[in-house]
Amino acid sequence: MRNPPRLRGRSDPVFDRLGQSPHKERLCDYLALLKPLDDRGRYLSYDALRYRWAPGLDSNLCWALVKKARAAQYSRLMSLGEPSRWLQFVMKISEMRTLADLAGHVLQHRGCRLPVHRRNGFLRQRRLQANYLHPLIKGIALHFALGYEHPFRDGNGRVARALFYWFMFKNDYSAFRYIAISVLLRNAPVKYGRSYLDTEADDLDLTYFIDFQCSVVLRAVGSFTEAYRKSLIDAQQFDCWLQESGFLEQLTEKQRALYQVAKSGMAKEFTAGNVKENLGCSYNTASATLNGLVELKLFEKRRMGRECVYFLREPL
Known part of the structure; x- marks a missing residue:
């Protein structure tokens, strides 16, 4: 894994080189990279992106443009480590969909009687509130922070996941009693570890970790929903069998x-x-x-x- 080149913000002289040869002849190719995601909507690390840039482009320049686009959208979460560094992230469309799905699930799970159009309006207002941060993002940040600080000799991962569950319970996501992310994380240890490494290597950009954790949560919710639907079908079939067999009475x-x-x-x-x-x-x-x-x-x-x-x- 190769770490990204270090940049010095907007004053970095790497941007002055865009107006010089041979880079100015390919200015359009460079400016096409001025976005936080790749062409397929993925938030990739430097190590993954450097193989996808067109041949002949300067990798330092390419990465500087990507980081400039991402820095414009960063939101700060908390400071970590010694010396202190800010944990920051970019909210992606896929993550917003995950949060909307979970918020809708909570309203439904808690017996909300709002009509669908009023429920959707409520969710939009919650997302637009100033300084509002969805509990899932906070829970994921706590998960990462404990793993990053590594305060215990052993069991840091288990405590980090327990902290995530606790925070979700605290914010009324009681369905997480039945939605397990630990099994999925244990089955993908390389991706789990890579999401930590990418975040640490890229100036604590938590987007990599959030992106991976949201995909895990979506899979866990999907498995739970599928199991719930299957149990409903089994219950209906069982009731029909009881009725026909004469055992019901x-x-x-x-x-x-x-x-x-x-x-x-x-x-x-x-x-x-x-x-x-x-x-x-x-x-x-x-x-x-x-x-x-x-x-x-x-x-x-x-x-x-x-x-x-x-x-x-x-x-x-």
Whole structure:
């Protein structure tokens, strides 16, 4: 990984060279790079961009133009490190869509009764408020800051992710109890580490880290939504099967819930203890519910040590 060349802001003499040969003959090619994103809308680091510039262009000049466009859109977040440096970022369209999706999810999750057009107007006003920064961006910044400062000998990544979850819960994004980013980050350790390195190498430009984390959050939300929809379909199919099989009148509400979980494969073993916790009932009620399923020949009961374990009966 090659670090980007150091620049000295607007006074950097690199810009004076655009009016000199041989650069002025390719001025149009250089000025086409005066934008924060590449032609495909990606916010790439110097190490990735330098292979995409046209042959014959000066890489220092190219990077200076890209940084000039990005600096015009920077927003400051917090200062980090010794000596202190500002953590800054550029808000991309893809990240704005992620934030809008999450904000809409919160309004829906909290039982909002606003009509769609008024809900959208509310979201637009929130984005236009002065100094307003979406909680997701703040949570991602806290995630990065703890990993960057590295205050503990071990477990910094776990604490950083826990801090992110806590901040999302604190701002009423309670759905993150079921939306896990840790698994996706563990499955992409190179990209996760690269987002840290790109941010550190480019004067703490947090956009690289935000960009990666937003893509992870979108995938996690998509997986959660897909699992939720699948569970709804399974529940509807199970209700239809119960109605047709004649079991509906024989099963209690708790027995239907347990039998559905067993049929879907989400759990394969049941005890009175875990049924008590999951259904929020007494131990005796949990035992009676399970034994009722055994009497209906839907479950099997086996003693393992000092505890009875219940299984879905295999079809004959």
